[in-house]
Amino acid sequence: MLLNAKRLKQIATEAGLDVLVATAPENVTYSSGYWALSQWVRRGPQTYVVLPVGDLSTSRIIASTSLIDLLADQDVWINNVQRFDFFKANRNGALTSDLDMDQARLYDLPAAPSAIDALKRSVTDLGLETARIGLDELGILPGTREALAEAFPGASFHDASDLFRQIRAIKTEEEIARLREVARITERSIAAALAVAHEGATEKDLARAFHTQTVQDDATPVLGCIGFGSRAAMPNVQPSDRALSRNEVIRFDVGGRYRHYRADIARNAVLGEPCRRTQTYHNALHTGVAEALAMIRPGVCAKDVFDSTVKAVRDTGIVDYERTHVGHGIGIDGYDLPYLSATSTDVIEEGMVLCVETPYYELGWCGLQVEDMVVVRADGIETLMTTDGALQVLS
Amino acid sequence: MLLNAKRLKQIATEAGLDVLVATAPENVTYSSGYWALSQWVRRGPQTYVVLPVGDLSTSRIIASTSLIDLLADQDVWINNVQRFDFFKANRNGALTSDLDMDQARLYDLPAAPSAIDALKRSVTDLGLETARIGLDELGILPGTREALAEAFPGASFHDASDLFRQIRAIKTEEEIARLREVARITERSIAAALAVAHEGATEKDLARAFHTQTVQDDATPVLGCIGFGSRAAMPNVQPSDRALSRNEVIRFDVGGRYRHYRADIARNAVLGEPCRRTQTYHNALHTGVAEALAMIRPGVCAKDVFDSTVKAVRDTGIVDYERTHVGHGIGIDGYDLPYLSATSTDVIEEGMVLCVETPYYELGWCGLQVEDMVVVRADGIETLMTTDGALQVLS
Numbered sequence: 001m002l003l004n005a006k007r008l009k010q011i012a013t014e015a016g017l018d019v020l021v022a023t024a025p026e027n028v029t030y031s032s033g034y035w036a037l038s039q040w041v042r043r044g045p046q047t048y049v050v051l052p053v054g055d056l057s058t059s060r061i062i063a064s065t066s067l068i069d070l071l072a073d074q075d076v077w078i079n080n081v082q083r084f085d086f087f088k089a090n091r092n093g094a095l096t097s098d099l100d101m102d103q104a105r106l107y108d109l110p111a112a113p114s115a116i117d118a119l120k121r122s123v124t125d126l127g128l129e130t131a132r133i134g135l136d137e138l139g140i141l142p143g144t145r146e147a148l149a150e151a152f153p154g155a156s157f158h159d160a161s162d163l164f165r166q167i168r169a170i171k172t173e174e175e176i177a178r179l180r181e182v183a184r185i186t187e188r189s190i191a192a193a194l195a196v197a198h199e200g201a202t203e204k205d206l207a208r209a210f211h212t213q214t215v216q217d218d219a220t221p222v223l224g225c226i227g228f229g230s231r232a233a234m235p236n237v238q239p240s241d242r243a244l245s246r247n248e249v250i251r252f253d254v255g256g257r258y259r260h261y262r263a264d265i266a267r268n269a270v271l272g273e274p275c276r277r278t279q280t281y282h283n284a285l286h287t288g289v290a291e292a293l294a295m296i297r298p299g300v301c302a303k304d305v306f307d308s309t310v311k312a313v314r315d316t317g318i319v320d321y322e323r324t325h326v327g328h329g330i331g332i333d334g335y336d337l338p339y340l341s342a343t344s345t346d347v348i349e350e351g352m353v354l355c356v357e358t359p360y361y362e363l364g365w366c367g368l369q370v371e372d373m374v375v376v377r378a379d380g381i382e383t384l385m386t387t388d389g390a391l392q393v394l395s
Numbered sequence: 396m397l398l399n400a401k402r403l404k405q406i407a408t409e410a411g412l413d414v415l416v417a418t419a420p421e422n423v424t425y426s427s428g429y430w431a432l433s434q435w436v437r438r439g440p441q442t443y444v445v446l447p448v449g450d451l452s453t454s455r456i457i458a459s460t461s462l463i464d465l466l467a468d469q470d471v472w473i474n475n476v477q478r479f480d481f482f483k484a485n486r487n488g489a490l491t492s493d494l495d496m497d498q499a500r501l502y503d504l505p506a507a508p509s510a511i512d513a514l515k516r517s518v519t520d521l522g523l524e525t526a527r528i529g530l531d532e533l534g535i536l537p538g539t540r541e542a543l544a545e546a547f548p549g550a551s552f553h554d555a556s557d558l559f560r561q562i563r564a565i566k567t568e569e570e571i572a573r574l575r576e577v578a579r580i581t582e583r584s585i586a587a588a589l590a591v592a593h594e595g596a597t598e599k600d601l602a603r604a605f606h607t608q609t610v611q612d613d614a615t616p617v618l619g620c621i622g623f624g625s626r627a628a629m630p631n632v633q634p635s636d637r638a639l640s641r642n643e644v645i646r647f648d649v650g651g652r653y654r655h656y657r658a659d660i661a662r663n664a665v666l667g668e669p670c671r672r673t674q675t676y677h678n679a680l681h682t683g684v685a686e687a688l689a690m691i692r693p694g695v696c697a698k699d700v701f702d703s704t705v706k707a708v709r710d711t712g713i714v715d716y717e718r719t720h721v722g723h724g725i726g727i728d729g730y731d732l733p734y735l736s737a738t739s740t741d742v743i744e745e746g747m748v749l750c751v752e753t754p755y756y757e758l759g760w761c762g763l764q765v766e767d768m769v770v771v772r773a774d775g776i777e778t779l780m781t782t783d784g785a786l787q788v789l790s
Contacts, residue, residue, distance in 0.1 A: 024438045037631045041617055042729055043419045043533045044556075069629035088717045089628070090757040100625060100759045107758075138438045142532045142540070142554070159537070161439075208611055215606035218599060220616055222436055230495060233484070234464035236432045322483045334437055362485040363502075364495045 001077050002175055002332070003031045005056055008167045012053040018131035020160050021119070022049040023139030026333045027164045029260050033076040036067045046115035046141065049078065050122050058126060062118045065111055072102035083111050084118040116144055120151050134160030169329055169337040170351040175261065176375055179330065179353050182219060182258035183373045183384040186265050189213040190252050193226065194269055197250060197394055200243050203228055207239035210254065219256035223264060223334070227251050232367035235359065246272040249366040262334045264355045266371030269392035281360060282368050282391040284317030288358040289370045289389055292326060296354065297380045302344040313358055327356040330373060352376040396472050397570055397727070398426045400451055403562045407448040413526035415555050416514070417444040418534030421728045422559045424655050428471040431462045441510035441536065444473065445517050453521060457513045460506055467497035478506050479513040511539055515546050529555030564724055564732040565746040570656065571770055574725065574748050577614060577653035578768045578779040581660050584608040585647050588621065589664055592645060592789055595638050598623055602634035605649065614651035618659060618729070622646050627762035630754065641667040644761040657729045659750045661766030664787035676755060677763050677786040679712030683753040684765045684784055687721060691749065692775045697739040708753055722751040725768060747771040
């Protein structure tokens with residue numbers, strides 16, 4: 001299961017809530033396993049998961065009839081479904097396979113007219129009319145909370161997106177397995193892009209090779225910042241027709257999505273011999289990440305990791321190095337907790353998965369960046385990387 | 396320009412609004428050309444476009460400093476930028492390229508502390524304190540509207556997502572060019588998938604071939620429903636390890652995103668000879684689409700297209716054919732106006748781009764679906780397809 005059920009109970013209980021309602025796609029899929037296509041590719045379509053804290057076995061998925069087929073074909077641990085809206089699926093004769101019978105059972109459930117009606121019905125069915133309800137505010141349509149408050153004047157409603165972020169911060173082993181796989185896919189994709197990085201190849205040529213490997217490994221392209229030379233100084237550089245020259249830096253800040261889980265990895269290469277400054281600066285950034293990885297373990301303060309990392313970069317080559325953060329959690333969302341910044345109050349815990357990064361962007365020169373994905377274990381980190389972040393020299 | 400500026404003025408004026416504020420990613424990119432990465436891949440990051448109806452040349456983009464590099468490297472027609480938040484980009488010596496100098500200019504703009512502060516400042520700067528403000532409600536964080544209403548008690552605030560949908564319904568030629576290209580990419584991707592559709596090939600094998608062609612053509616995978624046999628009866632079927640047998644139906648409901656624009660196309664094939672029922676049913680669905688395409692022209696009512704299409708399918712082979720809709724607009728969003736349903740009040744207009752579709756899903760048997768993309772021209776449709784929707788027989 002993706003959901004860290006124990007942590008959900010703990011966080012929700014500490015917040016004094018009786019029930020959490022997931023509404024943003026990341027939280028819906030995380031808490032149920034259900035990936036409701038339309039919600040992920042557009043704004044507007046609604047899917048919810050109602051999670052009564054006292055008894056998670058009574059959790060309920062609220063889904064559009066047009067998307068319930070996916071419930072029958074995915075690894076979803078919640079069996080209680082409240083569907084809404086109409087969708088025509090034909091039937092003609094007996095069904096034999098489990099998949100077909102499961103779909104038929106779902107289509108035969110009573111339907112509510114709309115998502116909000118389905119949510120109201122679920123509140124009543126689950127006896128939550130006077131509950132303290134944590135409502136993930138990032139996925140609902142405007143007016144949803146107001147409509148609920150009017151229907152249930154005895155209930156109280158509280159924003160819950162931050163609580164879901166806190167719950168998601170500590171990964172389950174199933175999540176870690178997926179993150180390991182997407183990290184490997186991303187490393188293979190970088191290697192595939194570097195294999196075509198010859199003089200005259202364009203950023204788009206590398207991007208095509210990168211994303212082809214990603215889809216060949218059954219992942220979906222998401223982040224594909226690949227830039228050459230001074231274009232690499234754009235933090236979000238999108239691949240263009242710019243051709244690669246000798247001695248130029250290539251910066252990757254990239255990662256796909258595999259079984260809903262994200263990667264975010266940065267690597268650099270130079271076609272030919274890097275100049276002295278590139279070597280020095282890159283080494284400083286690489287040293288900064290190594291410093292962070294050496295000190296990350298349960299109980300360490302995120303802000304201390306930030307301070308030490310920045311200091312290491314400054315001490316080893318970039319004297320004026322400045323950053324807002326040197327890393328963040330990653331999971332079903334690309335930016336999970338913790339946040340490794342100067343003002344962060346987060347504390348590192350076992351089971352967190354982190355992107356540790358030291359980017360440097362200099363307008364008119366280039367951009368350099370090392371970013372590794374690691375899991376926090378009881379005694380330190382377990383890296384999810386099979387490659388080292390050192391500057392790669394291509395011949 | 397992607398934006399239909401004339402239509403924006405007309406729709407906003409009819410609604411009695413002085414300014415529109417785009418907030419959802421589709422509306423931000425549509426109205427400005429600016430694609431702000433984080434907003435597209437996560438929930439939470441905010442980007443806005445303020446569009447004063449009386450003088451669109453004073454339009455303003457509100458962007459996070461961490462994403463303004465993309466403004467310098469994209470085809471954005473709005474020059475006025477209000478940035479918010481802090482991001483460190485280094486500078487060391489003179490800049491020579493336009494791209495670098497553009498980035499420097501953007502980083503040198505004064506910054507607001509947050510997106511909502513930047514939006515408030517823009518309202519004041521543009522003299523909109525007592526304006527009638529149309530606020531796209533799909534992209535804002537909860538509380539944004541309330542905070543604006545408190546800051547500007549003389550202004551009035553109105554939901555504007557539906558207005559943006561109405562504006563986007565009539566495409567500019569630039570949009571049509573992109574839609575034509577993504578339709579071709581999708582057709583090529585279907586052909587690439589069918590090229591590997593041999594006995595024993597899995598749904599995932601076809602999906603890999605499909606998405607590889609999509610990324611080779613510089614598009615991004617979005618919709619990839621590819622199913623065999625009874626799995627094809629799942630409307631949203633996601634590719635699995637199910638292997639293809641002889642005489643089985645393959646259903647594609649697919650489409651990538653190219654330069655932000657979506658495709659949505661459906662085709663069917665059979666490995667070997669289709670059974671009689673498959674032939675009859677597919678022919679009826681194909682005939683239904685043909686009927687729709689023959690009658691679509693400016694001035695025709697969407698509900699009449701629906702009625703005639705369903706009737707054509709019933710008359711030619713599926714006597715009990717039932718659907719909620721037989722098509723929808725497509726553009727930067729996968730579901731634009733118009734909506735071809737029994738209760739639609741939409742009227743077909745020149746410049747609309749439509750997906751016309753007749754899906755049939757039968758549990759335990761299979762799913763069949765024909766879906767074409769077409770542009771509405773003065774005298775009828777111009778198809779964006781280079782392939783016909785007839786059932787393909789693979790040897």
